[in-house]
Amino acid sequence: MRPALVHHIGQLADDDLPAYLYDLPGLREHVRAVRAALPRRVDLLYAAKANSDPRLLQALAGHVDGFEVASGGEIRHVRGLFPEARIAFGGPGKTPAELAGALDAGVARLHVESEHELRTLTTVLGDRTADVLLRVNVPVMLRGVSLVMGGCPSPFGLDPAHLDRCLRIITDDGRIRLRGLHFHVASGLDARAHLALVAQVMAWADRWAHQQGTALAEVNIGGGMGVDYTRPDEVFDWAAFGVGLCRTLERHPRVTLRIEPGRSLTAYCGWYVTQVLDIKRSRSQAFAVLRGGTHHLRTPAAKQHDQPFEVIPDQSWQHSWPRPEVRGEPVTLVGQLCTPKDVLARRVMVDRLRIGDRIAFAMAGAYAWNISHHAFLMHPHPTFHHIDDLDTPVADAYAGRPA
Numbered sequence: 001m002r003p004a005l006v007h008h009i010g011q012l013a014d015d016d017l018p019a020y021l022y023d024l025p026g027l028r029e030h031v032r033a034v035r036a037a038l039p040r041r042v043d044l045l046y047a048a049k050a051n052s053d054p055r056l057l058q059a060l061a062g063h064v065d066g067f068e069v070a071s072g073g074e075i076r077h078v079r080g081l082f083p084e085a086r087i088a089f090g091g092p093g094k095t096p097a098e099l100a101g102a103l104d105a106g107v108a109r110l111h112v113e114s115e116h117e118l119r120t121l122t123t124v125l126g127d128r129t130a131d132v133l134l135r136v137n138v139p140v141m142l143r144g145v146s147l148v149m150g151g152c153p154s155p156f157g158l159d160p161a162h163l164d165r166c167l168r169i170i171t172d173d174g175r176i177r178l179r180g181l182h183f184h185v186a187s188g189l190d191a192r193a194h195l196a197l198v199a200q201v202m203a204w205a206d207r208w209a210h211q212q213g214t215a216l217a218e219v220n221i222g223g224g225m226g227v228d229y230t231r232p233d234e235v236f237d238w239a240a241f242g243v244g245l246c247r248t249l250e251r252h253p254r255v256t257l258r259i260e261p262g263r264s265l266t267a268y269c270g271w272y273v274t275q276v277l278d279i280k281r282s283r284s285q286a287f288a289v290l291r292g293g294t295h296h297l298r299t300p301a302a303k304q305h306d307q308p309f310e311v312i313p314d315q316s317w318q319h320s321w322p323r324p325e326v327r328g329e330p331v332t333l334v335g336q337l338c339t340p341k342d343v344l345a346r347r348v349m350v351d352r353l354r355i356g357d358r359i360a361f362a363m364a365g366a367y368a369w370n371i372s373h374h375a376f377l378m379h380p381h382p383t384f385h386h387i388d389d390l391d392t393p394v395a396d397a398y399a400g401r402p403a
């Protein structure tokens with residue numbers, strides 16, 4: 001953790017905790033490196049559902065080619081912040097109102113998920129046109145990945161057997177332009193596994209285009225670049241991925257590739273900072289009860305992992321009794337919820353942890369606050385801090401609690 005972030009945490013009052021800290025310079029540097037590793041003929045969209053915090057989106061905006069959104073709410077949010085941004089609208093279960101809203105908002109691409117959705121689109125188009133990609137659930141082989149959305153029975157995308165009917169709808173309608181295909185098949189892939197997936201997907205897309213007698217113009221290969229929560233320092237190998245995509249483009253000189261990562265862009269810039277409220281032992285196992293919990297940071301519960309963390313010792317013990325602590329032994333970090341599922345990290349070794357010490361959970365910038373069940377138990381919400389200039393005093397960086 002950067003010293004300036006540790007300093008900022010030291011400046012926070014107990015009542016400011018739990019707190020989300022967003023390291024905006026760190027985010028900019030990261031996404032700049034990602035963009036630089038990719039060939040120019042690869043469009044980079046950010047999947048807003050990973051974290052749609054406005055200041056994060058603003059930090060990203062100068063470095064990405066646009067945003068992928070998955071609901072009418074995300075369209076309004078992103079369009080409100082960036083009147084000119086390129087937006088691609090994906091996701092299952094689009095309502096007629098969302099499709100009409102997407103056209104009104106001038107989205108650049110619609111990712112069609114089903115035949116019914118395509119027919120619904122024809123009913124809201126009026127005298128407008130739409131540029132679509134058909135999302136296909138391609139038959140691919142995947143091993144050892146965390147979230148699989150394709151290559152198996154799945155509610156996502158079109159079964160290849162239904163593509164012909166969709167093509168007929170598009171041809172008959174005349175207002176819909178088929179720009180290409182979309183594949184978002186899995187999440188949690190390392191660069192090698194992702195490139196292997198890209199190879200399978202492109203081979204399938206080639207065969208399909210050949211059978212249709214058409215040329216492929218655009219292929220969106222989705223997101224899913226892996227984030228390893230057990231190794232916070234080992235980020236997805238964007239350099240190797242860029243080199244691999246370069247080769248793919250050499251074999252497909254007329255194709256524009258597009259990717260839409262979420263987690264791998266914003267996970268690292270967020271920290272969930274809290275404090276040890278209590279330390280206890282049960283049947284010889286140590287537990288630390290923290291302010292807050294999985295109602296603020298659901299990621300470890302959702303993904304069943306230990307959220308990585310750093311301990312920031314606090315010296316301000318003011319009670320007359322001995323300060324409870326654990327030393328050199330495994331401890332389970334739990335939150336304030338009355339459920340055994342409220343676990344942030346399980347039996348993790350610590351050198352020393354005392355009541356009052358602060359804990360900064362790393363990798364809390366994606367699928368963290370925004371996927372959490374904030375209302376459960378009615379505890380106060382965290383405070384939010386966007387650290388932009390790392391020398392900014394706490395009072396200036398302080399953004400307050402959300403309503």
Ligand SMILES: *Cc1c(COP(=O)(O)O)cnc(C)c1O
Nearest residue numbers: 047184187223224225261262263
């Ligand atoms: C969620 C999602 C993404 C982003 O996935 P990450 O694992 O966060 O990179 C991209 N495309 C689609 C269609 C998605 O549903």
